Amino acid sequence: MKRQLILENGEVFIGNAIGANCARNGEVVFNTGMTGYQEILSDPSYCGQIVTLTYPLIGNYGINRDDFESINPAIAGLIVKQSADVPSHWRSEMSLNQLLLNKNIPGLEGIDTRRLTKVIRVHGTLKGRICDMNIDVNEVIKELNETVLPTDQVSKVSTKASYASPGQGPRVVLVDFGAKKGILRDCIKKQFDVVVVPHHTTAEEILRLQPDGVLLSNGPGNPKDVPHAVEMVRGLLGHVPIFGICLGHQLLALACGGDTEKMRFGHRGSNHPVKDLTTGKFMMTSQNHGFTVRPESLENTDLKVTHIAVNDGTVEGLRHDKYLAFSVQFHPEASPGPEDSAILFDQFVSDIKTKKAGIQYA
Numbered sequence: 001m002k003r004q005l006i007l008e009n010g011e012v013f014i015g016n017a018i019g020a021n022c023a024r025n026g027e028v029v030f031n032t033g034m035t036g037y038q039e040i041l042s043d044p045s046y047c048g049q050i051v052t053l054t055y056p057l058i059g060n061y062g063i064n065r066d067d068f069e070s071i072n073p074a075i076a077g078l079i080v081k082q083s084a085d086v087p088s089h090w091r092s093e094m095s096l097n098q099l100l101l102n103k104n105i106p107g108l109e110g111i112d113t114r115r116l117t118k119v120i121r122v123h124g125t126l127k128g129r130i131c132d133m134n135i136d137v138n139e140v141i142k143e144l145n146e147t148v149l150p151t152d153q154v155s156k157v158s159t160k161a162s163y164a165s166p167g168q169g170p171r172v173v174l175v176d177f178g179a180k181k182g183i184l185r186d187c188i189k190k191q192f193d194v195v196v197v198p199h200h201t202t203a204e205e206i207l208r209l210q211p212d213g214v215l216l217s218n219g220p221g222n223p224k225d226v227p228h229a230v231e232m233v234r235g236l237l238g239h240v241p242i243f244g245i246c247l248g249h250q251l252l253a254l255a256c257g258g259d260t261e262k263m264r265f266g267h268r269g270s271n272h273p274v275k276d277l278t279t280g281k282f283m284m285t286s287q288n289h290g291f292t293v294r295p296e297s298l299e300n301t302d303l304k305v306t307h308i309a310v311n312d313g314t315v316e317g318l319r320h321d322k323y324l325a326f327s328v329q330f331h332p333e334a335s336p337g338p339e340d341s342a343i344l345f346d347q348f349v350s351d352i353k354t355k356k357a358g359i360q361y362a
């Protein structure tokens, strides 16, 4: 069955239907990872987005039990060049198409995804709709141009209630803005005694849990759509070590008086080189973000840039001058992608130890 992607700029891509038989709107973004489609489509930061994958063959190693980043993928749609019908891997339990059907996600295959990616690179991310062929294309283009992207994405994917993952180590409160399971997995590896709390938890409520550290998770949408979280981070600064990942990084910047802006087409992939300005070393990182911290906005703040993206020089890491707080725009938990930056969890542990030892910082 034929199905199409209609973009707000009037371009139409026709391919074959995979996954759920339904129409859906979303912001069309691209990811350049060669593997990791299961993690990508279940990463809650893609909530409401239609993701196109530039690697041409997707689904070849199937879908397994272990590699989900959330139980219910929040992705709006998936677009691929070729979807493998017969996956081959010892861990595979179902095909990509089966998963998309089970989770009610519409997909499209047979698309020239590299051409689609070039369109996005030129225009920036575009609103689009995956839908059947029997539709008035001009009407859809008009509607797409009139709609605005939703601003309530975080509340859709954040946990509704707090829960605990007990451990023998330091107590870490993980603020869930749509946290990837990979972050929790790394916390468990470090034996943290984790309490996961919803996005609207206040600083006072968090401090009442007597945390040794607070981890601000990744999450979908514009960081300015969650001003209550900025307030919360402000209330925690100086009281407890903070580690921010992706959306958490952007929230730390806003809480300290910095500013963020939308990027033209963002960074999404598993091979983004980042330079650590402290050591001069480079690392390969997993990335998925459409917003970035404006470096010039940091001039009158206590934040220092610690990492930059090699491809475009954008801010990738921050550290507070006076308080134990640092953040990265990329994903040290990987999933999917390289684990070069997993060491940042050790840095968090080191900050926690510094605080516990009562050592004055800065």
Ligand SMILES: NC(=O)CC[C@H](N)C(=O)O
Binding pocket: 045, 217, 218, 219, 220, 221, 222, 223, 245, 246, 247, 248, 288, 289, 290, 291, 292
């Ligand atoms: N993965 C993330 O946390 C993404 C952060 C934010 N939603 C952005 O797109 O920039």
